[in-house]
Each structure stands twice: as structure tokens, then as C-alpha cells.
Amino acid sequence: MSEAPRPDPSAPCPTCGGRASLGRGNPARPFCSTRCKWVDLGRWLDGTYRVPAEDEDDLPPPGPPPADDHAAHLR
Ligand SMILES: [Zn+2]
Numbered sequence: 001m002s003e004a005p006r007p008d009p010s011a012p013c014p015t016c017g018g019r020a021s022l023g024r025g026n027p028a029r030p031f032c033s034t035r036c037k038w039v040d041l042g043r044w045l046d047g048t049y050r051v052p053a054e055d056e057d058d059l060p061p062p063g064p065p066p067a068d069d070h071a072a073h074l075r
Contacts, residue, residue, distance in 0.1 A: 013031050015040050
């Protein structure tokens, strides 16, 4: 009587694989906790989920710099 059978929808946490409640009581859903939510966000920001590109960081500027019409006007 004290334990009402309320099935709590849950799914594996994308971060740790633990049980994550999908109910209203879990503000961090679909993660199991706010911590896991931030860990996942951190992965995105860290580039873990980024599509690997070749030497994207050291790309030289493509071509000459664009003409600055405003600067020419002020001269
Ligand atoms: Zn988790």
C-alpha cells in the first residue's frame, strides 16, 4: 500500500550509461544527473564530437585581404 507502482520512464544515460530518469523530477534528462549533462556538453565544446578535419586550425587566410572601402574613404 505504501509503495504505489508508478513506473518511472527511464533510459540509459548517454554519458555514463547509468539509469537516467526521464520523468519530470529529473531536470537533467535524458541524463542521469546534471553532472552528466555538463560532461556531455563539455565533450561538445572540447571537440570530441567534432568531425575530424585535417589541419583546420592552421589554415592560411584565403587570398589577399578584402579591400577596405571605409578606410580608403577616410584617407
Ligand atoms: Zn550519467
